[in-house]
Amino acid sequence: MPTPYDRTTRRTFLDRLARATGALVLAPISSACAARAAEPSKPGDPRAVPRERPAGWDPIEFNRARGNAGAIPASYLPSINGPDGDAKHLGKHLPYIPNFERARFPAGAIALMWGDSSKGYAAHPNAAPSQANPEGHWFNWIRIRKAVAGDAEERESRFSAWPHPRPGDNGAYRASRGDAPGADSGKDTIYIAELPSDVRPGDLVRIHAHCITHGEYVDFLVVPS
Numbered sequence: 001m002p003t004p005y006d007r008t009t010r011r012t013f014l015d016r017l018a019r020a021t022g023a024l025v026l027a028p029i030s031s032a033c034a035a036r037a038a039e040p041s042k043p044g045d046p047r048a049v050p051r052e053r054p055a056g057w058d059p060i061e062f063n064r065a066r067g068n069a070g071a072i073p074a075s076y077l078p079s080i081n082g083p084d085g086d087a088k089h090l091g092k093h094l095p096y097i098p099n100f101e102r103a104r105f106p107a108g109a110i111a112l113m114w115g116d117s118s119k120g121y122a123a124h125p126n127a128a129p130s131q132a133n134p135e136g137h138w139f140n141w142i143r144i145r146k147a148v149a150g151d152a153e154e155r156e157s158r159f160s161a162w163p164h165p166r167p168g169d170n171g172a173y174r175a176s177r178g179d180a181p182g183a184d185s186g187k188d189t190i191y192i193a194e195l196p197s198d199v200r201p202g203d204l205v206r207i208h209a210h211c212i213t214h215g216e217y218v219d220f221l222v223v224p225s
């Protein structure tokens with residue numbers, strides 16, 4: 001049984017393969033719209049992701065520790081551990097729910113952005129691959145699970161390209177202002193991700209997402225009505 005980390009490593013490989021070939025490559029365990037089995041909780045594993053929000057949850061400290069344990073690329077560790085690490089690097093990758101018209105995305109989905117300025121965090125930019133940055137910069141998957149102790153569906157939304165998803169992706173983009181998600185260096189981009197079928201407004205969910213440049217981040221949010 002692969003660990004959550006093993007699965008992520010394989011996905012990263014497949015993501016890079018997809019970008020290199022221009023094709024969408026999917027791991028056997030997850031088609032674009034598949035519900036995922038929740039991974040086992042492994043207390044003591046520094047890369048384990050908690051199913052429920054722990055008492056005293058501190059997403060900055062959790063993600064710093066998990067990042068240093070391998071969930072964040074080594075090249076980014078000096079940034080997250082540096083003097084601006086909390087706001088400009090870790091906080092920048094934490095999800096929040098923007099003030100966005102509910103009518104502008106489907107039922108059964110949630111609108112997310114990264115780096116809540118009301119908490120003093122830097123806004124996360126997004127970028128397509130370019131000569132200067134061949135990898136590009138965006139969140140290529142978002143996994144959402146109801147924050148409960150027992151088994152629960154985890155739904156993965158995939159974003160194989162930015163600012164427009166590829167055919168087969170089940171994630172979508174919106175712009176917080178106007179219709180162009182690429183405005184303001186991509187800081188205007190809203191991610192539209194699918195919710196598991198057992199999630200209702202008011203539920204606490206776990207958001208586990210992957211920035212292709214800066215690694216994985218985890219936080220908990222309440223689904224708005």
Ligand SMILES: [Fe+2]
Nearest residue numbers: 124211213214
């Ligand atoms: Fe990033």
